[in-house]
Amino acid sequence: MVAALVAVANVAPAVSAAPTQDPTPAEARARQDEIRSEKARLAEELEPLKATQAEMEQALAVLDEQVRAQQARADDARRAADDARQRAEDLLRQQLATEHQIDELQGRLQERAVSAYVNPDGRMDDTERLLSVDDISELDRDKALLDAVSGSTEDITDQLRGRKEELADLVDEQRAAQAEAEEWQATEEAALRELQAAEENQQRIKTVYDEQVRGIDGHIAGLSAEEAEMEKIITDAEARAAAQAEADRRANAALSGGSSSGGSSSSGGGEQAFSGPSQITGTAGPGGCIWPLPGAKVSRGFGGGHPGIDMYAPHGSPIYASVAGEVIFAGWNSGGYGNLVLVDHGSFVTAYAHQSQVAVSVGQQVGQGQLVGYEGSTGYSTGPHLHFEVRVNGSAIDPDGCLGTST
Numbered sequence: 385m386v387a388a389l390v391a392v393a394n395v396a397p398a399v400s401a402a403p404t405q406d407p408t409p410a411e412a413r414a415r416q417d418e419i420r421s422e423k424a425r426l427a428e429e430l431e432p433l434k435a436t437q438a439e440m441e442q443a444l445a446v447l448d449e450q451v452r453a454q455q456a457r458a459d460d461a462r463r464a465a466d467d468a469r470q471r472a473e474d475l476l477r478q479q480l481a482t483e484h485q486i487d488e489l490q491g492r493l494q495e496r497a498v499s500a501y502v503n504p505d506g507r508m509d510d511t512e513r514l515l516s517v518d519d520i521s522e523l524d525r526d527k528a529l530l531d532a533v534s535g536s537t538e539d540i541t542d543q544l545r546g547r548k549e550e551l552a553d554l555v556d557e558q559r560a561a562q563a564e565a566e567e568w569q570a571t572e573e574a575a576l577r578e579l580q581a582a583e584e585n586q587q588r589i590k591t592v593y594d595e596q597v598r599g600i601d602g603h604i605a606g607l608s609a610e611e612a613e614m615e616k617i618i619t620d621a622e623a624r625a626a627a628q629a630e631a632d633r634r635a636n637a638a639l640s641g642g643s644s645s646g647g648s649s650s651s652g653g654g655e656q657a658f659s660g661p662s663q664i665t666g667t668a669g670p671g672g673c674i675w676p677l678p679g680a681k682v683s684r685g686f687g688g689g690h691p692g693i694d695m696y697a698p699h700g701s702p703i704y705a706s707v708a709g710e711v712i713f714a715g716w717n718s719g720g721y722g723n724l725v726l727v728d729h730g731s732f733v734t735a736y737a738h739q740s741q742v743a744v745s746v747g748q749q750v751g752q753g754q755l756v757g758y759e760g761s762t763g764y765s766t767g768p769h770l771h772f773e774v775r776v777n778g779s780a781i782d783p784d785g786c787l788g789t790s791t
């Protein structure tokens with residue numbers, strides 16, 4: 385039992401501190417695994433504790449039953465002792481009353497004997513009347529009176545003495561019975577106290593167990609709550625990933641000339657405030673395109689596996705729609721474009737990638753030179769630049785054909 389308590393006491397330091405920052409889904413999964421093994425370990429520790437607890441509950445129920453039965457025996461014994469005491473006292477009272485009667489009777493008869501002797505002609509009651517016979521001489525009468533008085537005194541007092549002795553014997557007997565009953569009572573009460581002490585002790589030990597079990601149960605409940613939290617982080621991340629996969633699918637479909645359009649509303653970038661005119665006028669190139677990033681320098685041209693041109697301007701510079709059209713994608717693309725805007729011009733689509741922040745939403749009609757976002761370095765990008773593409777039926781063509789010579 386002590387070993388079990390020590391083992392339980394070791395649980396407390398194993399509690400992990402709650403993370404101060406929101407964990408990533410991978411961290412959440414790892415923490416979930418930790419929590420599950422911790423819960424399994426606690427459940428294993430709890431098992432013998434709960435078994436012991438159940439045993440103790442049973443033992444306590446048995447003890448409780450014993451205490452009740454013993455209480456009944458002690459009550460019986462106490463009642464018997466009380467009765468015996470009461471009977472002894474009654475007998476003693478009778479004995480004392482008899483003694484008193486004897487004393488009183490003796491005193492009274494003595495008085496009368498003296499009175500009859502001293503005043504033989506005086507009125508006398510029962511004893512004298514009995515003796516008022518004519519043929520008895522005065523002397524005889526006196527003698528007879530004395531005899532009668534002393535005789536009846538003796539008779540009555542003898543009777544009373546006999547009764548008194550009888551009562552004294554009964555008192556002795558009853559005192560013995562009382563002592564026996566009291567001894568029985570003491571024995572039963574001692575047994576009761578012993579059982580009650582045992583029960584109290586058992587209850588104390590069980591209380592310690594109960595506290596330990598409650599502590600572990602509380603710990604498990606806390607872990608379960610944390611586990612649910614981790615689950616929410618994971619499902620939220622999964623929902624976000626699913627939404628992003630759908631956005632990517634739509635972006636790819638749009639880039640490859642499909643009809644599907646859409647996008648994620650997430651900017652994917654910082655909440656930095658960028659600014660610039662919301663509309664510019666530019667000189668359109670041979671294909672009708674204006675420069676989407678005014679003043680930018682071309683840092684990489686089209687071709688050799690590069691489906692667009694890269695243009696460089698200070699980070700956060702405003703990006704403008706090269707041609708008027710409908711925004712068919714605006715948001716995060718996890719395929720490498722980062723924050724991406726796709727504008728459909730009917731016969732072709734322009735793409736504006738790696739933005740720090742997009743400024744339009746799907747379905748929006750934009751005019752040529754209208755602000756669509758801000759230059760950045762999101763997605764697969766090594767530094768701030770605009771990756772600009774022109775696609776016809778899903779195939780990337782050299783944007784120079786539309787833009788003309790770079791400024």
Ligand SMILES: [Zn+2]
Nearest residue numbers: 692693694771
């Ligand atoms: Zn590029």
